[in-house]
Structure formats: C-alpha cells, structure tokens
Amino acid sequence: MLETRQLHYFVALADTLHFGRAAEQLHITQPPLSRQIAALEQQLGVTLLARNSRSVTLTAAGRRLHAEARQILAALAQAERVTRSTAQGELGEVRLSFTMAAAWNVLPALLKTWQHGAPGITVTLREVTPDVLADALARGETDLAITFPWKQPSLLHYQPLFAEPLCAVLPAAHRLAQHTTLDVALLAQEPFITFPRDVAPALHDAVFGCCMEHGFAPAIQLETRLQQTIVNLVAEGLGVALVPASMRKMQLAGAVFIDLARSPQVEQGLSWSAHNDNPCLPLLLALTPAPS
C-alpha cells in the first residue's frame, strides 16, 4: 500500500522536477529521496519520472499519480482537521427534542444563536410529546431537550433558558372572557383542564401552586398531555386552564388568553444526559444565553 511519506516525497519532486530542490524543500537530503522514489516506482512497477541525467520529467503515469497524490494529501490534512474539530465540538450533529409548545417560543432565537456561534454543528430537530423527553435523553436517542426543570435529582443535567408567567385560557363565550387582567381567585369554581403531573412536574406544581395561593384547589375536569390539546379543549368550552404565556401565539378561535394579575414564573431550559459524550454539547451550552 502507498505510504504517506512516499506521496509527500513524490509530490514535492513532481512539483519541482528536481531531486535536490525537492529534498531541500522536504528537509531531507537528496539520497533518501532518490531511494524512496525508486522504491515507489518499483512497488508500482511503473516508471513515474523520466530522468534524462540533465532534466527530470513526469511520465503519463507520473502525472496521473501526481494529481491523485495531491488530492490524497489534501484529504489527509482535512481528515486531521475535521477529527480535531469534531473532538472539540466545533463540528458534528446534535439532536434536539422539544414539545411543540417550545417551538412557539424560544426555539427560533436559540437556533439562530447556535447557527451563528457554531456553524459547523448540524442540529436535528425532533418534535415529541413531553412524556418521552426524559427517556429519550437517558437512552441517548436525543442529545438535548427543551424541558421544565426536573423536580427530583437524576442523571439529567439542566440549564435554564427562559422564564415566563402563566396566563389563563377561557372559552371565548365565558363570562370572564372580556377581562384584560384576571385574578386567579375568580376561577375557583371553574372546571380545570390540566395534565398528569409526571409529564412536567414543575409546570404542574406551578399551576396548582398558583391556585392554592389564591385559596382554592382546582377542580380537574379533564387531563391531557399536550398544552396545545388543553387550549383546544378550552376553545371547545370544556373548561378553563392556566398555561405558559407563550401559548398565546396559538391564535385559536374560540379561546381567549388573559394575563394574570399575579403569576408565578415558569422556567424552561435545556436538559441533557450526564452520560452523553457528544462534544458539541459544551459548546452549544456555552453559547446559550442565560434567561433574561
């Protein structure tokens, strides 16, 4: 098999067509160059250079090998660069999972920041339902996820991204739908639409904590996993809900979003597995701005 050294030597010689100068350029003396070229020719069984004892010329085969060898040397240098870049996380792929709710909000800005700060990283997006995020991270099926903070310690790391208040969603025909600001206490008797706590404990606790602070425990009429579905059910008149403020962007006929007079902030952030060794993660996390 052709050796890198042989290609180097041959390319230098083919470039200069002069054994002495090529050797000098390679920081070796002339005899080893002569010998390496001779060995290369013998190995290939091909005369690469016509030595006229006063001038050196490439044969047809020599010209062909010259072109091939230059490409291979360039590919070698590139392989080295690319491998180093990959190890440093500047080059690679990151799989980001998120629920559709997050797409309304911080995702576009986040992707722009990453694209600008780490152009070599390809981000693969995957929309999922919130219940599978933790498993996907733990099993290595995804590298990053946009989630609420984790309530119980685990092997999942978390870095805050942004925080937003809750807002109320009411059916358009609801008696409170005309308010511009709402006191949560007014919803004490309303049927609530929520979601199972294990889907997003932090958000669930924020919603219930908000109600408790206003002196009531919400009457849960329906439970579903997706915030979008909650809003849809509200629009159908099946109840009311407290959802993250960014859900406003849904613009759904039949549902009205109303600011709360006093609301807790609900935080979301990036989660990743402690076992994930994707070298792009530190770079992306460092690029990610802290919550405002």
Add this chain to the structure above:
Amino acid sequence: MLETRQLHYFVALADTLHFGRAAEQLHITQPPLSRQIAALEQQLGVTLLARNSRSVTLTAAGRRLHAEARQILAALAQAERVTRSTAQGELGEVRLSFTMAAAWNVLPALLKTWQHGAPGITVTLREVTPDVLADALARGETDLAITFPWKQPSLLHYQPLFAEPLCAVLPAAHRLAQHTTLDVALLAQEPFITFPRDVAPALHDAVFGCCMEHGFAPAIQLETRLQQTIVNLVAEGLGVALVPASMRKMQLAGAVFIDLARSPQVEQGLSWSAHNDNPCLPLLLALTPAPS
C-alpha cells in the same frame, strides 16, 4: 501527518471494535495495535475510542475519522490502480489530428474500435490542414495523425490503415461527365487542379504517376492544399482533378466523380512520433485493424 499504517489499523479497529480481533485481521499481534492507536490519539490530541475495559466504543471524533479514513484508503487503492493502468496505456488521453478528408472515411470505424477496445482512453480530435501534421507530431502537439505514408525516412512512425483508388472529378457540364468509367488518358488535355507536393508527397506522386502511366504529364492550372477545395474548384468549372475515392462522399452539386478504368491504390495510415512516450499509443495501434 497521518500515516497510511495508522489509518489501516484504525479502520480495522473501528470496524471490529475489538483490539484482539482487529489485530488478527491485520495479521499483527495486539500490542502493536494498541500502541499505534495510542500514538494516533496522542498525535491528534483526540480520544478516538472509549475503552471501557470490557468494551470499546468510538467517540464522535472516532466516528468522523473512521469515515474519512475509509475514503482515504479507498483513494489510495484507486491511485495505485489508476497509476498502473495509466502506465499500461489502459487509461489516458490521446490527441488525434486529421484532415477533413479522412473524417469522411475511416475515422468513425476507427473511433468505434478504440472506444470498444480501450474504453479508458479519451481521444481528443483535432481537424487540421495537412501541411501541419508532421510538425504537430514532431513537436508533440498531437499524439497520432491520419496521414499518407511518408516518402522520406524520419522520426515519424507509420502504420497503414486503409487503401483506396483515385477517382476523377469533373465539372458537371464537362463533355466527359456522363461516363461511368473513365480512362485517365482522356484527361490528357484537361487543366488539372492539384496541390503542392510537400503537403502529401505520396498522394501527389500517385496522382502524377497515374497520369504518367497513361502517357501524359498533367497541366497544372491551380494548386491548393485541401482536397475539399480542389473539388470545390472543379465544381466551379476551373479544371479537373484526381482525388481519393472517398471524396465522393462530399456530394457537391456541380462536381461529378467518375471511377477510373485503372487506378493506383493510395494508402493512408496512422503516424506518430518516435519520441512520443504516451503509453496509450501501443494499445491503440495494436487495436487498429490492418488495411483490408
């Protein structure tokens, strides 16, 4: 710079993910493989494999290098093949020069034969006037030319391709134009259109020899270099001419081609320079059929 050996070893290891089996596959023992991989990692400053003391896994950088290395090894093997092929003439380029007259005749069949017998050779065609053929060959501006045989010995080699008789060209209005076969002697008093002898001595001698055998020396009215021009001038009524029979294919209104009762054969063939070291030449010449 990355060494071929390192790439080989690394690819085998990345394929098997097992030092022992990879070493066996490489026909070496395990310790040198461990060392080479360690050296590669140190040289790159990158961890390519995660050794879990019970399993070996590629890191992100390792996967990247694996892909790059496989491509490079394939390119190395290809470079070797291609260089050998080029040296043996199976791969390469040949420049073929010819006068337009030859294109009427043997060129298509010749190119088909070559294409079939040596598909790796690219033939570059160049149409020229006959006077520059010898110089172009001698100066290495072209590799092959379709020419008449050379009258004087030179550094140009020659291999016959085909032979054909002469035929007469007369203006359509000429008194002899209705003949289907012509005795050259009948043209003794006609004004002849020919070409300078140095353009194609063999053809010139054939034309003049033909006349002399029939007892006359042609009266040269006009001289021009191209056979096509000769036929054009005949069509204009400026004289008569003897041209290679394949010129019939010109199909020019105003000119009539008539077989000769008794004609010499004029031969054409492939010429090339003795100094031309294009390794494709022997192959193409061997493929070229002898004249029928």
Add this chain to the structure above:
DNA sequence: GCTGATTGATACTGGATGAGCATCGATGCT
C-alpha cells in the same frame, strides 16, 4: 467471595526501515 478467563496496556528485545555522509558516473558548459 474467590478463581479463572478475557481484554487492553506496558516493558523489553530483535529486525527492518529510513536518513545522513561520502562518493561515483554521466552529462553539459566553458
């Protein structure tokens, strides 16, 4: 819980490889 097997890493040694030095042979120029 201990023993044996497996797996990768390390110390050491011998053979191969490659670079430098000196020199030769051939060619071209003065």
Add this chain to the structure above:
DNA sequence: AGCATCGATGCTCATCCAGTATCAATCAGC
C-alpha cells in the same frame, strides 16, 4: 580538458515497529 551539476549507490547509525512476555482490571461462574 577541466569543472560544475545532478541523480544514483554503498555504508553507517538512529529510529521505528512488531513480537514475546507480562500486568492490571474486569467479568462470569461456582
């Protein structure tokens, strides 16, 4: 004829690489 240039060759020495023997760590099974 003499000198300079250029690539090839003989020789020596340092380096590199593969093989042998061995170790440390881990896992399986009794």
